[in-house]
Amino acid sequence: MTTLYNKVQLIQEHAHRLYQAHGDKAEFEAAQKARMHEEKGETDEAESWRKVREVINQMRGPHAS
Numbered sequence: 001m002t003t004l005y006n007k008v009q010l011i012q013e014h015a016h017r018l019y020q021a022h023g024d025k026a027e028f029e030a031a032q033k034a035r036m037h038e039e040k041g042e043t044d045e046a047e048s049w050r051k052v053r054e055v056i057n058q059m060r061g062p063h064a065s
Contacts, residue, residue, distance in 0.1 A: 011048060015055035027056045 019026040034049035 007048075011051045012055055015052045015059065018052065019056050019059055024060070027053055027060070030056055 015026075015030070018029060022029050030049050030053035034046045034053065037043075037046035037049060
C-alpha cells in the first residue's frame with residue numbers, strides 16, 4: 001500500500017532525476033508526459049506528472065528576467 005508520504009517522496013525523487021537528466025528541459029518533458037496521459041484518459045498518471053512538473057519548477061527557483 002502506497003501512503004501519501006511515499007507518493008510525495010516518489011514524485012520528488014522522480015522530479016530530481018528528471019531534472020538531472022534533462023536540465024531546464026525537464027519541466028517541459030514532465031508537461032508532455034502529463035498531456036500524453038491525459039489524452040489517454042489516464043488521469044492518475046497525468047496528475048502525478050503535473051506534480052513532478054511543479055516540483056521541478058520549485059527546484060529551478062525564481063526565473064531571472
